[in-house]
Amino acid sequence: MKKRNLIGTNLKNIRRHNNLSQEQLIAQLNLLGLDLxxxxxxxxxxxxxxxxxxxxxxxxxxxxxxxxxxxxxxxx
Incomplete structure (x- = not known):
């Protein structure tokens, strides 16, 4: 399958390095104003x-x- 972005792996690694679950990152993004x-x-x-x-x-x-x-x- 073709990759649709370049940053996916780095995004996941940085999130994990910051000890954030996907849900925690989503909560932060939502507070900043991004609906994801x-x-x-x-x-x-x-x-x-x-x-x-x-x-x-x-x-x-x-x-x-x-x-x-x-x-x-x-x-x-």
Whole structure:
């Protein structure tokens, strides 16, 4: 299956490094104003859903990392 985004694995690894469950990250994203559910997050982390540019901003804020960190060490 074709990957639909590049950041899924890094997003999952950063979330886990911060000891956050998917539900906890979703709660933080919702508080910041991003309407995203756990199914969508799971699909992003597993490269089965595209990521919109504005979602990158929310992910970086919620995880307290730069957007560039989400793209770190990605091989194309």
């Amino acid at each position: 559910d756990r199914t969508s997050l799971s699909r992003i982390e597993n490269h089965n859903r595209e990521v919109y540019d504005y979602e990158l901003v929310y992910f970086s804020k919620a995880l307290k990392v730069s957007i560039l960190d989400l793209y770190k060490d990605i091989e194309i």
